[in-house]
Amino acid sequence: MNFKKLSLVAAGFAVAVTGIAATKVMAAGEVFLPLLVYRTGPYAPNGIPNANGIRDYMTMINKRDGGINGVKIAWEECDTKYNTKIGVECYERLKNNGEKGAVVVNPYSTGITYQLIPKAPVDKIPIHSMGYGRTAAGDGTVFKWAFTAPTSYWSQATTFIKYVGEQEGGMDKLKDKKIALVYHNSAYGKEPISTLELLSKKFGYDLKLLAVDHPGQEQKSTWLQVRRYKPDYIFIWGWGVMNQVAIKEAAAINFPMDHFIGVWWSGSENDVIPAGDAAKGYKAATFHATGTDFGVHQDILKYVYDGNLAKAKENHWGEVLYNRGIINSVYNTEAIRTAMGKYGNKPIGGEEVRWGMENLDLTAAKLEKLGLKGYMNPHKITCEDHEGGGPVTFQQWTGSEWKIVSKWYTPMYDIVRGQIKKAAAAYAKENNITPRDCSKEG
């Protein structure tokens, strides 16, 4: 490389660096949402439908209603590859975009959520980790800026036990049953352990913990242990490729599929289709309905895809994770709408939206108006309770689609709440946070 080329490269580098320092997107009359998505990387097959659902709902709101109360929603995606370091870089890059900065962030990775929670009160940007993240954040007195609505891993774990108890014909029948938990060896996968251990003391079942290391393609030794242990039920707390491998392995040892239950992140089309017929009968938890028979889906089809069903399907319209993306968007937009009820129909910032999130009350009437009747449950967030303990239901893979096969189970919320309080208090102590008094909040 000669000197001329060298100096050219150096100059290019310098220009780019100064350019980054100066970059800032300005938009007038809009609320800005930073979208941390992962359309690339090892978990992309899950990240894409999810990101599309979030995006399409907002596009639809902008086109159908002209935004939220007339204020358009603006957003920018940043690809995290599901990597926490890139996630933090994305967050830092996007947090000050828009007129009033980011109003709410959905980290879409338990690891990134853990990193953003301490930053949220400083940056004044609320975090909503819907069905993932740090369960203890459900305690609003300590985690003022973090929300886990509508339900959390711990709540979900209790509904698993309720469901299994009912399948067996009563909670007393759980005694001496054997349950194995196959989990992703990360903060995410470890979340249900303490709850399941607590409940095993209460109901007398035996619990076996089997960790699978990231990314989870190699599980032979795990399933050897499963075979030796001969569990009555297997719960799986997996993500990405780990799920399909686990389903194949379970089929290989002839484990009855309807006794194999996944967390809501282990129950999408991506998890069962690669396993083929073996996956038939496999169950997973969920906190929303399946399918496309709802007003919101029809509106998205009409406004986003101009009625082009093939194109919508290509964008994963109606898949489990796409549907979850829609719900996430509903929480975001309704929190903004609630905040506008107090602060006026203008572009608002993170502080106002935090209030909106905290005072969010999705009543049945509101949901019906949004075209979400029967799709998700009415939900209310309060200052104290940032989770709300929303109900969980179970879906089963028929070989071609996911079908809801159970009633809605409310979590054993008193138990979960006690655990959340305890964990939040420990966090508060470690980080010198004084819990706020919710009776004084307006």
Added chain:
Amino acid sequence: MFYRETGQFKTTYNADQAIFPIAQDRWFVTAVILVAYLIVPFYATEYLLQAVLIPMLIFTIAALGLNILTGYAGLLSLGTGAFMAMGAYSAYKITTAFPDLNIIIVFLLSGLSAAAVGIMFGIPSLRIKGFYLAVATFAAQFFLLWMFNKVAWWVNYSPSGTITAPPREMFGHMMTGPTATPETRYFLVLTFCVVFAFIAKNLVRGRIGRHWMAIRDMDIAAEIIGIRLLPNKLLAFAISSFYCGVAGALLVFSYLGSAETEAFDIVVSFDVLFMVIIGGLGSILGSFLGAAFIWLTPIILTNVPHLVGLEMATDVQKHIEIMIFGSLIVIFVIFEPAGLARLWSIGKEKLRRWPFPY
């Protein structure tokens, strides 16, 4: 012409043995340090400090550490991520056990614990070399991360297995934790980086560094002229792991804020190794250049389409970024296998002869 040492006479041995014997180098380094301390923090945006410079400096420290081991002592290691994790988890344990202990001391102690582990995994280096040693250090990567995942004591029995940097204060300023400003974090990391770079520079041009280089170039010859292999190799492992340990602690305390073992997985080890290889094996400057290249290039590539107003789908943009980054690495390695540091010295040569190049 721009870069000529003509007329710079050395009249003492001290002057001849200075770190930067050439005046221009001295000025340049001083200027860079002054800019880094006095200008950057006051003009840089929060994003630039928090998401670009701080992690870059932290990875520079890790690259310095690996460069001592691989570039100077010739011992190939793939355990960098593990040694960084060791530093991070030790720092967490130490600072939660002794909350009043000064955070700088915590970092240094965590570096020492990483050094101890480094020595342990360095013992096989007396018998095995090259790729075989890389495989042995690979074991450290798997073993240590497995341990941090498995043994709940390391995370103070937190159910999620995550460590969080608690707030720690020094001189009335928050140094770590969420309320620490990006500026203080930057000063802390920059100071570590500058001090460690000077120590490394002095180490490698002194007796110890010469031992290492002799071992690297031919260990049998080194042994014959009286260099004891075991202590020197273990010392290289210790110092290298110390650097990596402090870098790991800083990564959690000054950058990420909270982490699980995933933050230190094998990809980190490879990244730091690429920094050293692309920057230049056996060069302190190379560690800086390599870390800057590996950390900054993807960030620049992500930002460029936005800067020029190009609207692109997120995934397309990310894939283009990965492709360009990959080809840049290939191009650099083909055109300058000795690393960016070598490009730098070529540049200096050219500057010296300008305007009459040959």
